[in-house]
Amino acid sequence: MHTISRQLAPLSTDAAVVREAVARARTGLVDREVVAEVVALSAVAGEHVLVIGAPGTAKSEAVRRTADQLGGRYFEYLLGRFTEPSEIFGPVDLRRLREGTVEFETAGMLPEAEVAFLDEVFLGSTAVLNTLLGILNERVFRRGSTLLPCPLRVCVGAANSLPDDPALAAFADRFLARVFVTPVPDARLDELLEVGWQTGARPADPPGSLLAAVDRLSRAAGGCDLQGVRGPLATAIRQLRQAGVPLSDRRVVRSQRLVAAAAALDGRTTASADDLWVLPLIAPTLDAQASAREVLSDLLAQGRNGSLVYAAEEFARGRQAQAARLVDAGRRLLDEVGSAPLAQEDRLRLEATLREIDAGFVLAEAPPAVRDIRGLLVAAIKR
Incomplete structure (x- = not known):
């Protein structure tokens, strides 16, 4: 019993550390919270993310903020048709070349990065993408x-749209998680305008690199007990394939990594049906993700995650996930406003969260945590 407690305490602590980092990254993002959370989920899973959306939809900003909070060596580049491999992987070492050996100087380049962001990733040349495959698949840089x-x-990786070229399909398949972003909905335009006007506002600085916590969570995910969830997972994959969702065997097998990472980020060493909300992420297109949500609606409805509240709600579309997100939002708002007299702006934020709770739940049937946070919000507004 004591051994189990010692093992679980660091896991929950690391999950809380990453949860707070993601919350800081979300600060100032409007309708891009899911991008930040899926990047963190994929980092723990050891997988890669593809973010698809039109120009000007803050894809880059969401990724940069999350990378900044996670810490570690970061590499970013905007690829183009004429991008040279040396711009990504480093130039030839001229000293070694004079000795007859082709080696590369990789300091500060992608091969030595711990978190990377490649914008317009499908515009890379064949030479660039072929070398990238080795890094993405095996975490090994081979050249000369x-x-x-x-x-x-x-x-x-980010792009405005998925590629039509079948030759890029194998490369695209290496990005297990897919997030599709659209312009901010009308309901949040006021928030977007306010945040966008505060151009100097940035998230709080991280306490330092959090990659050690990410690595411990990754190891916990690698040892996660998936036995109880493999049956429902296999059934879900069969349902998706029968519905016409194209899933390669690679994506099916590696989906388990996302399930295990979700459990670890929720502070657990055993996966459950609560973690299967990640499945729409592996559907390769926007239409396929919509089909996945519809086909698996009953299974996904019980999804939730204490660290990834926005992503769990987005993909589960269930009441548990919605409740977790509203409780998290309410607690953070109350922490921010403190006990001082409310400014008008703070009052409006509290009222907006309260309205969302009332629109989503009948008070008598709401989870206890939702009822509790509602009471605290009401008290804060009345003071």
């Missing part, structure tokens, strides 16, 4: 005589 293990935790 250079053979270098890569410390990459997560690579985020």
